[in-house]
Amino acid sequence: MAYWLVKSEPSAYSWERLVKEGKAGWDGVRNHQAAANLKAMKVGDRAFFYHSNEGLAVVGIAEITKPAYPDPSDKTGKFVMVDLKPVAPMKTPVALTAIKAEPKLKDIALVKNSRLSVQPVDAAAWKLICKMGGVKPE
């Protein structure tokens, strides 16, 4: 299983809304690197849900329920989207400041390439962030 991190501005699409609706189509990605990550996702992969701009924290864990398919909102037909569902909220949201303060996490994309909206997370970072958030890595 692979691990990822997806970002959303809470004003655009929040974790609370994902929980309420039970699933989401992750569309609107218009960056080739992010799109390549979407294409690499498999059903069952896990993704941290990160609130950008407001909140600035990993707030929950989601699971991929449908692999990449063409994003209907993209007129060029080049970009893709996936579907995902909520798995569990973080017991304690893991703030960006806490991630930056952790030396083991200094190389993750969230810190190094903050503008990338869909990022891979390695297993070690996944476990550590789960631990920081008070949830069991699964």
Added chain:
DNA sequence: GCCAACGTTGGC
């Protein structure tokens, strides 16, 4: 609300 970082666009 500002600004730095980055990606994209378009003129040459």
Added chain:
DNA sequence: GCCAACGTTGGC
């Protein structure tokens, strides 16, 4: 194909 101008993202 280069590079300046512009737009967008996201932290602060």
